[in-house]
Amino acid sequence: MHCWTDLGQVPSGFGPSVVTIGNFDGVHLGHRRVLTRMVGDARAVGAHAVAVTFDPHPLRLHRPEHAPELITGVKDRLELLAETGLDAVLVQRYSWEFARQSPQEFVERYLVHGLRAATVVIGRDVRFGWQNAGDLATMLALGERYGFSVEVIEDASPSHEASGEHRRWSSTWVRELLTAGDVAGAARILGRPHRMRGHVVRGDARGRELGFPTANMSEDSSGMIPADGVYAGWLTRTAGKAPVPSGRLPAAISIGTNPTFDGQVRRVESYVIGRTDLDLYGDEVVVEFVDRVRPTLRFDSVDELITTMHSDVRAAQALLTSPPPK
Template structure:
């Protein structure tokens, strides 16, 4: 997949395209179906398959700080989109100037003149243009004017509920990470650099932990979780604590991962943590012995959870570094 950040980067390169467009936060099952359908249609009509998305997320520009935490940051979103086969991802910078464009101005500038769109597939609730005025009917009218067809994908449902970024976000924040997997097609994951912590895990407790410098925005509810951890291309079982370590009186949110059957110096490494299932709430213990006993039980529970066939990990592009970009 080629990543272009402006229309000028691919001007004159694409003779005709099948386009899908959206924010794709989380790249969940609904998004995956949309992208796969666009790729299938492009192949059938000998067109270039293109995903159009935005950075930053439009809500971040329009609402500033009054936005929810997003499920995927830009690099991970690109990684996930690339997994589903589009030839090009046009990652447009969303600005207030863009927000002021009418639906027709946006379509004419970016889709018709820029991408030579011949076919377009949108989600059931997609809107575009100033004031979100552009909808399926608007796009059909513009398609008739500029010579492209438009299809709308019905909502994807799992357990009788629509798969949506909001639903996933609510489940993660409530700690229901096991329930998120069917909606994403993978476990919810965060990435962080291993940094020096308070040096209590190994020395005081006998359970060395990797303390993560947080880069993601969305985190599960504080507590202890069974996890998979990716380190230098290898995958390890583990348990992780999200919270403020109340036994030691901390007041800063942290993610500390104990990797089972692992030894090595990973300070400075970037690791990826996949949250499988919540084990318990975070709590304050009366002393070190009580805390150590509880951690030992957490480790045993983590092993049992991760041994279940349903807990098998699905990696997304373990060799992914960065999509090639057109500059």
Template sequence: MSRLFRDVEGGPLCPQGSVVCIGAFDGLHLGHRALVHRAVERARELGVPAVALTFEPLPREFFAPAQKPPRLTLARAKFEGLRDIGIDLVGLLRFDAKLASMEAERFVREILVGRLQVREVWIGPDFRFGKGRAGDLTLLRTLGESLGFTAHAIHPVAVDGERVSSTRIREALNVGDFDSVERLLGRRYAIAGRVVRGKQLGRTLGYPTANLRYGGKRPPLQGIYATRVHGVGAHPIASVSSFGTRPTVAGVEPLLEAHLFDFDGDLYGRRIAVEFVARLRDELAFADLPALVAQMHRDAQQARDLLSTFKQQACA
């Protein structure tokens, strides 16, 4: 079972040594997975724990709060993904002013060596760390010679002739190109969370929804989608979903609302995952609720038709 730690300070966590990979891991795309798989492989060969170090919030969210990049993966989903790949210990480090100002050499000495007793460090080809992004592979290798570890970088992973990156995934999500997203992630894109209570307006309009919050992060997509909901039964349930701020009813917080077709049950408190299949349209403001309901009918029928075709393709 994977363990989680948040703090930079503290006693040794891996007395027998460890293999550590470091990165933002937003989305856990094929490039991230290649890095993590390599660290896990080396850890198993050495007989020590595999450790993934990442950050919450992401450094870019900390340094530019007014211009946060869209988040592909929330913290819990990231932890679960790293666990499923084989990571034994996840360091979800609190990225605050203290950590942002930590010199790269101190990061190595106190965290990698002091807390994790690192024997090997694995990073992506362009990874930087420490104050002013001064830390890189060269620094790791130099310090490793005196502190007793080695440092390595994996080669970039390419799909369709271009390097896999979180930026490419965000761009594809923005235009609803979920097939490209699947090629970059190695899986269909989905957002998981625990169902929360909303204003229950959808129920009064004939479209009850399972609602997921996005943790105060900036969503990577917005609009109306044909979706499938996992975690309710043995098979995913076809659905139509809205992800946005609900302008017709004066919503503010981004909310993912999934209406499950031909389903009548209480999902409050349940953890589900909403898989995105196709983009239907932008989120719009309507003059009144009847106009909104008429459009919801059209969206639902379009989603049913698309998902029927998608299911047939998946079974072919």
């Protein structure tokens, strides 16, 4: 998959293409269903399948106090988008210069001349151009003027949910579940475990002293942090020094401020189950959250904490070795 960060990087004469536009935060099952279908439609007519997405999120510019915490960072978003079969993604830097384009200017510059769109795939609630002046009717009219078709996609919803709740698959729903610590529920919408990505930094070494050395993720790690608590999950080293085991390693993951020791800094710490010999400092890792073991607790003694940590590790291991629910 080609990845462009500027329209000028698109090869001259590129196209024709089928283009869709969106933030695609989390690349959840609703996104994947639309993108997979779009890729198939593009293949059928010999066109390129292209997604246009934005960094930073537009609300960071327009209403920063309302900007959502991103489920995935750009690197993970691109990896997940590539899995859908897209031919290219344009990650447009969202700036005031870009935002001030009129709907016609955006369509003419990006869709018509830049990507040579034969079809534009959008939702009914699409808004684009300066002050969100463009809508579905605008896109349809511009399509007639410039010679591209417009395909309107309907909201993607699950046919059934174990909880009995029926609602549209959305990034907002995923954020709600992660905020509540329901990483298993979020995974059902994402179609995969929720992940964070970042470098391992040195902490207080308290986990090592207690017999559970942890990989502490840096504060600039990407991916939304779930609610405080202990989770079962996986840790994968993606870049760093050797030798370190490759592949996914089972982990018990703690999120919180460590209230037993009156901690103040919120941290994401992963103990690779059964391993006390790993040196991951400075390495980039991906942490995936499978299920929640318990909320964060404050213990009256270190001995009580250690006993509970042993129980947490057993519970995490059991969750990771259990077959997924049907």
